[in-house]
Amino acid sequence: MSGGFKRSGAFGIVGVFVVAALVAMIALTMGQGDPNPKLALGLIFGVIALFCVVLFALQRSDLERAAGSDSTAGSRAAAEAGHRVENPTTLSEPELWAAMAIAPIDADAVRARDEIWDVGRRSQKLAIVIFLTVPAIYRRKGDPGDWLCDLWLAERLAATVPSPERV
Numbered sequence: 001m002s003g004g005f006k007r008s009g010a011f012g013i014v015g016v017f018v019v020a021a022l023v024a025m026i027a028l029t030m031g032q033g034d035p036n037p038k039l040a041l042g043l044i045f046g047v048i049a050l051f052c053v054v055l056f057a058l059q060r061s062d063l064e065r066a067a068g069s070d071s072t073a074g075s076r077a078a079a080e081a082g083h084r085v086e087n088p089t090t091l092s093e094p095e096l097w098a099a100m101a102i103a104p105i106d107a108d109a110v111r112a113r114d115e116i117w118d119v120g121r122r123s124q125k126l127a128i129v130i131f132l133t134v135p136a137i138y139r140r141k142g143d144p145g146d147w148l149c150d151l152w153l154a155e156r157l158a159a160t161v162p163s164p165e166r167v
Helices: 006-029 038-079 093-099 107-137 151-160
Strands: none
Touching: 006 038, 038 107
């Protein structure tokens, strides 16, 4: 949990254990012996979904905070670059980045460094899209006509494609 991700990191580590305890409590108190435990499953998925939504929000906030402080610190470090480094372990990451530069840090280098944070933002947006779409993939009733995407369909489609041996 280094850098600016201490809040979401701590929430993630502690939250996993809290969610596991809540899920175990729900599973042990509800739905035992019930052939159709929809309420218990709904509560379990709700607890997990709530944890993920809060974790995504905290990560997004931490990502924006880290990107903003990195940009400010990078500009300051670029302005102070050019001094001899006695102990690189005592420098912050932007100061070390500026000290190791082989050429003066110009606006293009700072802009390129800022674009690195955009990769993290896009990655997080993709994770949110995956989180929202995966529940829709699962079959609801188990009938062959009630699927959106499953292994049964993949096997069925693969069986219709002629193999090189059969051609």
